[in-house]
Amino acid sequence: MSLAPDGHLLIIGAGLAGYYTARQMRTQGHTGPITILGAEEHPAYDRPALSKAYLCGTTDLCDLYLDDPSDPLDVRWVRSDAVIGLSTQPLGVQTASGTFYLGDAVVIATGAEARRLGGHAIRSVEDAAALRAAPLAGARVAVIGGGFLALETAATCTTRGAGSVTVIAGEELPGLRRLGQPVAQALHRLHQEHGVRFLGSARALSVNPVPAAADGCRSVRPQARQPAALQGSQAPGPHSITLSDGRSIEADVVISAVGAVPATGWLTRSAVALDPVTGAVLADDTGFTGIPGVWAAGDCALWAAQRTGLRPVGHWQETVDQAQAVASALLGGIPSPMQEPYLWSDQHHVTIQAAGMLALADEVKVLAGTIESGDLLVSYLRDGTEIGILGMNRLREVVRWRRSRRVRPAALAA
DSSP states (O other): OOOOTTOOEEEEOOSHHHHHHHHHHHHTTOOSOEEEEOSSSSOOBOGGGGGTHHHHTSSOGGGGBOSOTTSOOOOEEEOSOOEEEEEETTEEEEETTSOEEEOSEEEEOOOEEEOOOSSEEOSSHHHHHHHHHSOOBTOEEEEEOOSHHHHHHHHHHHHTTBSEEEEEOSSSSTTHHHHOHHHHHHHHHHHHHTTEEEOTTOOEEEEEEOOBOTTSSBOOOOOOOOSSSSBOOOOSSOEEEEETTSOEEEESEEEEOSOEEESOGGGTTSSSOBOTTTOOEEEOTTSBOSSTTEEEOGGGEEEHHHHTTSSOSSOHHHHHHHHHHHHHHHTTOOOOOEEOOEEEEEETTEEEEEEEOGGGOSEEEEEEOOTTTTOOEEEEEETTEEEEEEEESOHHHHHHHHHTOEEOHHHHTO
């Protein structure tokens, strides 16, 4: 089902997926009305910068906005009014304010929400602003998580002058399971050289405020483990973190960077099929949900190729590519070839880039550089065939590899 030239498109979610879907619709020639509805008060912004330039204080929020003032989108923006329900007959959505919007097609692009385990999270502008305002200079900082977001945040905290930074990654080396031994060793060495401490395979079980003692001082006694796997607290002041190996550590600032969950709770009573494990909207590799007129893209969606492990979930480039594919499908065209999965991360003085299907690799081979020098170029293979590449300060090689490989969405599920 394609959208008529004058058809009204409703885009639910004013983040990266929503913005780029609208941008692609205009780029590909749609002249009908487009309404973008978002729960946040801010225009669409560049989320990856929150843990780096914005948190560091070297850029302001207005610099992160995606919409170009010299080439603004011809759309209607509805902000600070979360969508709470979807109707298929007639096709439309209802917002928290009680307003019902009718459309000829709907794109679900509500993104994901941070898992909030204790202390600060870093997903939204409000999260990053709260952490940016926190007194990090000289503070004891604990970062829970071992992914790129956690490591970026740890690096930024050292730049901000934290007294100490401890990463609770839950594995012996950061990124070991996802990136392999050589890269994990290089990341570990890079952060240790900048004073970051790792706690090995210990996991965080609970995060609790350290209670004030009767004399006004704070007690340093570890708090009892809570019944849930990990309970959260956002109270100000020092927190005690109980670890899976029986230790407890105390931190002045705790930051949870342990992933996100699709923001799809508002769809639980709708006809839209949700993944029983993640809660993401199930869709084919053009974003079509199987319900006439309803599509999905971005972090809230799980496309067919993502369910088989052939495409990643939660990556910036993947979201942009999905937006382009959805727009093409809505307008009756053939989706353009998608690039291989791609991600990047800036940590301390190193830019890390990865492309391809790293998660499917059964062999990791160092092509150039050394762990000690931190300029690795690593190949990921499956059954002897190269399926991915990762470079640390290896821009030219990764760009060359990406340009050599293109794949159409329809081929991914084959």
